[in-house]
Amino acid sequence: MRASVLVIAFLAFFVASCSAIGVIPPQTVTSQDPEPRTIMLSEMVKSMGWRYESGPGAYNYRAIGPKGDQVVFTIGRDIVSINNTKWRQERDVVEKRGKDLLLPESTFNFVAKHFGMHHLVRGTTAPDTVDYTLEPIAPLPGAASPSEPPKATGTELRGLTICIDPGHGGHDTGGQAFGLDEKTIALKVSMLLRDLCTGAGAKVIMTRESDVYPDLDKRVEIANTCGCDLFLSVHANIAPGSGEVDGFEAFYNGNSASGARFAKSLVAAYDAVSGAPNRGAKKDPRGLRVLEKTKVTAVLFELGFLSNQAEGKRLASESYQKTMAKALFNGIVNEWSKKASVSR
């Protein structure tokens, strides 16, 4: 009994000291969510027979193929551009290491597969049959520009009841950066969106219309009892210590197919007019209350990063707030027209 305890203790110590000095002992991965694997850009281009260089811009790296193909990676983003078409990845490009870049291995596999090198999987333990299903997020062709909004008919949203939830409020400022409060920008955009929706014939319920704080349970209760078809929570992001990170994203409950569809409608519409980097429509990894507990089609939309000085400045400007509200409105119209065509 005692001996076996000692052996286990010794093995535990051995394993701990091996990992401390960087030697990974043979092991069986039992975790449901194994440590994500990474690869250096230099290693990646070498195995593909490509080369790489930094730029364009301070946060981009380009991998260049022998026939002139180009793949652009951006630090802190989950988007890669392959010959000018943007593709969403499972994870962000990790970080810069000297003149090299640390990439998620899933991104490597995706790019390799794109160029017919599907089995260039590093290491012997990685499954070579791994198949990533990633959706193209190329900008929509012929997208409306903010200066020429689609003609409103005043009836696009007839029959829709939507609950708009401006994030935070009152004592809860939400994210703060460069003198900007998330709660204020969320409210301004939400109020503009309310007016657009009302003008298009929708019934709109707001969880707040001033600088007050309904708690999360209250917001959920409003969503679940107001008879709404859609619920949209409006937020802005901060990335502490990563001032270069920018762009918008939408979250939905992973169990909600309609939530996923609504999120994609919003992201596509926002991508078409915002000019900001598209971080995609994503399953909520955090169990956000307003997505977990609402019983209707729900999305939490992050308008952009306050912690990026340039983007924060845009988010605070009245004209961009109108653009953002219009973009969300277009996404709602898109979603509602799909829904209406199904039910009619």
Ligand SMILES: [Zn+2]
């Ligand atoms: Zn927020």
